[in-house]
Amino acid sequence: MTTSLPLLALRTFVEVGQRGSIKAAAEALSVTSGAVSQQIRLLEDRIGVALFTRERQGLRLTEAGANVHPALLQAFEQIEKVQQTLEQIKSRQTLTVSTVATFAASWLVPRLGRFNQRYPHIEVRVEATSAVVDMRRDRVDIALRHGLGVYPGLHATRLMAPVLVPVACPGLLAADAALKEPADCLDYPLLHDSDRADWRLWLAAHGVAQDPRAERGTAFEDDFLLIRAAEAGQGLALVPLEYAREEIVAGRLVQVLDKPWPARFAYYLVTQPGALQRPQVKAFADWILEEAQGEAAGPALACT
Template sequence: MPLRLPPLTALRAFDSAARHMSFAKAAAELNVTPAALSFQIKSLEEHLGAPLFHRLNRAVELTEAGRVLAPGAAEGFQTLAAAWQSARRLQDNTTLNVTAGPAFTAKWLAPRLYEFARSFPEIDLRFSATLRLMDFARDEVDVAVRFGYGPDEGLYALPLRREWITPVMSPEMATRYPTPDSLRDAPLLFDHSVDFLDPPCDWTTWFRAAGLEFTPTHGSHFSQADHAVDAAGAGAGVALGRRAMVVKDLHEGKLVAPYTLALETKAHFRFICTLGTENRPQIKAFRDWILSEITKTDYVTDSLTIIPVEDIPPL
């Protein structure tokens, strides 16, 4: 025989009172009178057959039964609220909440958003630039663009273009350092946002791939990829630029990649959303737009010899 649950309004009154430890504050939160809230809790106690609160002079305390019920009631209402919000979002085909890393947002997404807005004026695009792990339901996120290896279990994850790194610099600096060997004397920039890559895609590995045994120890260090790339564009030094971070600047001539050697990593950007939502109109439109924008700069790889970093022998 199925368990007969008490009325939802009574449970809601209990949850609010247990959180506030005050009938008056709970009544204000639920926009009811204290008498009405007290009646709901009393009916819940009658349904249970035991008191849930000790009524004191100017306060209330949970009984043992109340302490057992309170965590489950709170979790239940949180779960119900999240499910209801997710169901409501499914009816909205004009709002798209996207999260991406700060560097990808700054160097890839933001400069192109005008094109998306012009092509899809009916979609209200909202961005959160963060690397924090997101819960699609709790954080009301529709799409995440993330860089790494995965896996993205239980999610729709579309790999974007393969990711490579190669030295990039201003056109003026390229005249001063025409060969890989000349980079020994160049001001090198270090991007520590890729320190997690295994095998590493760092300066030592790139020099080794170029047939040079050189481990640089001096230079400017950056925690964000876009900061390193911007410094290179300003003429401050030479950075190892990742494809997604430099293709637009290479396309526009703000940066040059004067050498033909690039290292490919198995880490890549992925377009991620909840499984089953990938064909919602605004999500599909955003996905197709990203893929279309990527193809516009595919030619940048034409002059590069791309070597998987796994093929570079270790020291």
């Protein structure tokens, strides 16, 4: 039956063999010289073999000690590397953020590098979904949601309300048919989000009387699809300016009227009660509020 050797005694043997001195090994291990000598005697008694011989300059490994010392030294170096890895894992913090795909792609992800630079020890995992999230069951730390801010049992912080602008593919409008008034939009197919309310409300906000044409047209569940349909020339879309910024800059869409309008809904940062007391959640919440405030203060794109 194999004899189990005490780990502390093996560690002490490695230190003494590496330094050739009980005193130096004691300093490295932060123990007394007597404690080092006791561990060496314990190990030699357990295996029944002398591991060191005393010389004027200190201790020298016997043949038996020299045979096993390199392997044990390597083993303890590996253990130390594992301990360092475990410490790094312990110090690393993870954060799961759930949001809708369009907001993630158009707003959050392009800015996320700034958060990573500020908090390199926090690893962010972004889940893009429009489904209802059970934050406890799905292990979500933060949800970024578009709504009226009513989330029973959860803590909600308002981030920003998107500004809606009418956009279209440049080829949809004839060169001599530039839109001059909001009512002119009714002469074109209108593309809607899933609740079909935005065009009606936008037109009403700009003094256009109710018109059945405001309810017609294809509806899309996701703003990303709505923007793609507008790019394809299927009609006019009323979308958050930030979502279409890249397409406008690239010339794939044009803002057909300089008539922005605050959306009814806003974006909210949603957490479980007390979650903001966790350092990584608080750090992300503070950062995204700062980004949202900067967005609100930023310049808007002029119509093309």
